Amino acid sequence: MEEKSMTALVSAFARAYHANTREVKIFDDTLAARLLTEEEYATISQSMAKGVQFFFPGFTGSEKAALGKIVDAQLSPSPLGRAAFAEQALHTAARIGAKQYLILGAGYDTFACRQPDWAAGLQIFELDRPATAADKQARLSRVGLTFPENAHYVQADLTDAAWADKLYAHPAFDAEKITFCSLLGLTYYLPREAFAALLRDLGSLLCKGSSLVFDYPDENNGTERAGERAKKQALLAGGANEAMCAGYSDSDMEALLSAHGFLIYEHLTPEEITIQYFQAHNDANPKHPMTAFDNVNYCLAVKA
DSSP, rough: OOOOOOOHHEEEHHHHHHHHOOSSSSSOOOTTHHHSOHHHHHHHHHHHHHHHHHHTOOOOOOHHHHHHHIIIIIISHHHHHHHHHHHHHHHHHHTTTEEEEEEOOTTTOOOHHHOOOOGOOOOOEEEEEEHHHHHHHHHHTTTTTTOTEEEEEEEEEEESSSSSHHHTTTTTTTTTSOEEEEEESGGSSHHHHHHHHHHHHHHSSSSSSOOOEEEEEEEETTTTSSHHHHHHHHHHHTTTTOOOOOOOHHHHHHHHHHTTTEEEEEEEOHHHIIIIIIHHHHHTTTTOOOOTTTTEEEEEEEOO
């Protein structure tokens, strides 16, 4: 529980690689590369390229080509697509009255340090486990980046029943203000009961009109009906001691959200995600197209 998340580091690498190598971007994380040391970037690159036969049996080509194929097909679609979806929804929420942004399981998210002008009116709260939060602060300090005045760390384990108390206790947090909350890349690793408990806490924490954005695995994830990429992703996560735990049908998710006071405002399937967020990139890179990840949906829900 006190180790920094390997999947969070690999997600940062995927965002950095995309920002550094593509002119037309699905999501442009201009700071992700600075959070990784040159040695880490090189090590992840080499490790991924050497694993090309796991992802693409029979592949022939250079190490550079192998890395690009793995990143575009396996590593990048999820962190890029969900970040684009979340920040587009955040922009809309800020425009119509949201005053706070909660980033649950923030990992190596860089929004606070690259926030656009329209975010100046937000109070931003990054919540994560102490070890990950401390590691991120050290990385920012190493490259001369500082947290802006409107951003705050809250050290909290979301599986701890008292996590919300730590946020309540923060002097900058106001439970009466409309809040936008992101929960990206986490539902896969939470048992169903833990995710329900988190939604219950958020339902109590957030005021009417607040919103929650997240990605989640469908009911086929973790089964023989899952896509090949999803199966390999599950094997990788398990190898990093971050096993995937649950999947949800559309009706499951609708009922779960409704039980805790949330109504679905927007819901996207992989096919819809690809059309909405990947098409411009694919038109510009016909030899290196990307598609949204198998068995993963995006959801924006509003507190009723």
